[in-house]
Amino acid sequence: MPCHNEEVTVEKVVTDLRASVPEMTVYVYDNNSTDRTAERAEAAGAIVRREERKGKGNVVRRAFADIDADVYVMVDGDDTYEASHLPEMIDLLLSGPYDHVLGVRQDTQATSSYRPGHEAGNRMFNRLTGWLFKDSVTDMLSGYRVFSRRFVKSFPAVSKHFEIETELTVHMMSLRIPNVEVPVGFRDRPEGSESKLSTFKDGFRILGLIASLVRHERPSLFYGLLTLFFALVSLGFGLPVVYEFWQTGLVPRLPTAVLAACSMILAFLMLSVGLVLDGLRRERREQARLHYLSLPPAVTTNAHSVPVRTDLAGTRIETEVPRNGVA
Known part of the structure; x- marks a missing residue:
């Protein structure tokens, strides 16, 4: 107490x-x-x-x-x-x-x-x-x-x-x-x-x-949401740049293009981290379960x-x- x-x-x-x-x-x-x-x-x-x-x-x-x-x-x-x-x-x-x-x-x-x-x-x-x-x-x-x-x-x-x-x-x-x-x-x-x-x-x-x-x-959920966030940011900034390039062959907004590319890189990084940590979580949970079962x-x-x-x-x-x- x-x-x-x-x-x-x-x-x-x-x-x-x-x-x-x-x-x-x-x-x-x-x-x-x-x-x-x-x-x-x-x-x-x-x-x-x-x-x-x-x-x-x-x-x-x-x-x-x-x-x-x-x-x-x-x-x-x-x-x-x-x-x-x-x-x-x-x-x-x-x-x-x-x-x-x-x-x-x-x-x-x-x-x-x-x-x-x-x-x-x-x-x-x-x-x-x-x-x-x-x-x-x-x-x-x-x-x-x-x-x-x-x-x-x-x-x-x-x-x-x-x-x-x-x-x-x-x-x-x-x-x-x-x-x-x-x-x-x-x-x-x-x-x-x-x-x-x-x-x-x-x-x-x-x-x-x-x-x-x-x-x-639940790292797959946590990092999955971060992946979605950065991917949406990348698409939001990047699609207009891609459209302009398609129409003119030029990239007039280079900083925006760099921001979009970095955001997509972060999205793939978050996805990779989530997958790795989810595997570790599964192993950790299996060990915890085995310890739990070892007790009367x-x-x-x-x-x-x-x-x-x-x-x-x-x-x-x-x-x-x-x-x-x-x-």
């Missing part, structure tokens, strides 16, 4: 989570808090660790590296998600079996729990990401998720801030990881608690990450029939079933 200045809510979140899954061991990662977040978390029974690099992405990266478990749960410490949905999400992950369960936020209040602009922005990012990566997602910015060990240990975690949810979603789409969505209750922050999310700053960060991921994960799958036995001990931070669930991929 990543936390930065959440002393108002962290104790209740830890208590609710442990009530929902009594065997759970909760890890709270204190991300440079200046209030009593760490003290309140410890008082509620959580294990507190600290990540000095600011940003939710840095916390998730650290937690996924630190904790070795069969099942992980990630949840925000702002008390906006209903902890009562957690047993259902864990059972679904294990019985599916799935590697990713996404909690899709459903308002539980009469007025919208989203800050102005956030709901519309979330819908836009969902559609844009789904179109770019040829998959569908209902709430890609949700911070309430359950993962298998396969997912966590094959996830590179490059993002530093709130764009981590986007990276998690694209990782799932790129490797075509088995996933399912579950509606979960969502409410506004309690009085005295402030959101750390900046609508425009973090929105542009997410857009930048999407563009970067398209360049890495989620336990397929009904979760209620297997003794469990869970960690949240990653939330951790250890079972009596051996780690050999056989339930």
Whole structure:
């Protein structure tokens, strides 16, 4: 559970989570808090660790590296998600079996729990990401998720801030990881608690990450658009020059002709780069898939029939079933 200045809510979140899954061991990662977040978390029974690099992405990266478990749960410490949905999400992950369960936020209040602009922005990012990566997602910015060990240990975690949810979603789409969505209750922050999310700053960060991921994960699309752009520029400037040459045998606009020729050269260069990077992407994705398959799958036995001990931070669930991929 990543936390930065959440002393108002962290104790209740830890208590609710442990009530929902009594065997759970909760890890709270204190991300440079200046209030009593760490003290309140410890008082509620959580294990507190600290990540000095600011940003939710840095916390998730650290937690996924630190904790070795069969099942992980990630949840925000702002008390906006209903902890009562957690047993259902864990059972679904294990019985599916799935590697990713996404909690899709459903308002539980009469007025919208989203800050102005956030709901519309979330819908836009969902559609844009789904179109770019040829998959569908209902709430890609949700911070309430359950993962298998396969997912966590094959996830590179490059993002530093709130764009981590986007990276998690694209990782799932790129490797075509088995996933399912579950509606979960969502409410506004309690009085005295402030959101750390900046609508425009973090929105542009997410857009930048999407563009970067398209360049890495779909280079044929990214460089194909650049190829089309430079080709159209070349034709737009070059066709009139060619027409004049056809009519008069002269090239009166030499700079324009040079610009058109250079643009076409750039178009072929972008096409070549795209084809090379697409081959490398395919090899990289095959290696990532093989690494993913080398990890044990989620336990397929009904979760209620297997003794469990869970960690949240990653939330951790250890079972009596051996780690050999056989339930």
